[in-house]
Amino acid sequence: xxxxxxxxxxxxxxxxxxxxxxxxxxxxxxxxxxxxxxxxxxxxxxxxxxxxxxxxxxxxxxxxxxxxxxxxxxxxxxxxxxxxxxxxxxxxxxxxxxxxxxxxxxxxxxx
Amino acid sequence: xxxxxxxxxxxxxxxxxxxxxxxxxxxxxxxxxxxxxxxxxxxxxxxxxxxxxxxxxxxxxxxxxxxxxxxxxxxxxxxxxxxxxxxxxxxxxxxxxxxxxxxxxxxxxxxxxx
Numbered sequence: 001x002x003x004x005x006x007x008x009x010x011x012x013x014x015x016x017x018x019x020x021x022x023x024x025x026x027x028x029x030x031x032x033x034x035x036x037x038x039x040x041x042x043x044x045x046x047x048x049x050x051x052x053x054x055x056x057x058x059x060x061x062x063x064x065x066x067x068x069x070x071x072x073x074x075x076x077x078x079x080x081x082x083x084x085x086x087x088x089x090x091x092x093x094x095x096x097x098x099x100x101x102x103x104x105x106x107x108x109x110x111x
Numbered sequence: 112x113x114x115x116x117x118x119x120x121x122x123x124x125x126x127x128x129x130x131x132x133x134x135x136x137x138x139x140x141x142x143x144x145x146x147x148x149x150x151x152x153x154x155x156x157x158x159x160x161x162x163x164x165x166x167x168x169x170x171x172x173x174x175x176x177x178x179x180x181x182x183x184x185x186x187x188x189x190x191x192x193x194x195x196x197x198x199x200x201x202x203x204x205x206x207x208x209x210x211x212x213x214x215x216x217x218x219x220x221x222x223x224x225x
Contacts, residue, residue, distance in 0.1 A: 032210070032211045034213060036214075041218065041219070042218050042219070043115070043201050043203070043216025043217050043218050043219055044154070044201075044214075044216050045215075045216070046213035046214065046215070049211075049213065087152075089154065093209065093210020093211060094210070096167065096210075097142075097159070097166070097167070097207075097208045097209045097210035098156055098159075098167055098210065099156065099210050099214065101153065101154040101155075103151070103152060103153055104152055
């Protein structure tokens with residue numbers, strides 16, 4: 001039972017443009033969300049997070065937006081750079097601390 | 112000075128064998144985890160330990176046995192390996208077990224069972 005869903009397996013974007021990654025969740029008890037980035041042959045690395053008491057969190061080129069009523073969050077990368085080419089995972093912990101991951105979105109930034 | 116290190120990086124073995132994967136973290140974290148990334152690329156938790164105590168034990172076959180000799184180490188032993196065990200196994204650590212402090216992952220162990 002996937003409680004965190006990333007329905008776009010891949011995204012191709014030109015360098016300098018905006019990348020928008022989407023994530024939907026089904027568990028209304030989730031109150032914290034995280035994005036991880038993963039390069040091939042490496043482990044995921046933490047990118048940015050957001051608490052459910054906020055609707056936006058920004059860190060440099062990365063901004064996460066949360067729409068609780070829609071159970072939807074998105075990650076914006078502006079401007080996209082070649083080094084952003086990676087797989088991005090959305091995740092949320094349940095009340096027992098178990099982190100639920102989405103299936104990931106492969107981002108390819110083209111010159 | 113890698114934060115979370117796991118060995119080996121690659122493991123190729125035959126069905127029926129027993130193997131171990133080791134993990135160590137030097138971040139001073141209290142909680143450690145094992146995750147499995149299957150062929151569909153889903154990351155699923157297998158186990159978590161907080162200060163050497165097991166706190167999450169997913170529905171994993173009991174052929175998989177984690178061992179935490181101290182809070183900086185969490186090893187994974189797998190008995191009687193099966194073809195379906197082929198996957199990438201990630202070790203991770205975090206400051207606490209509640210899930211809101213970010214996980215720090217190792218670079219994974221790619222297990223291939225032939």
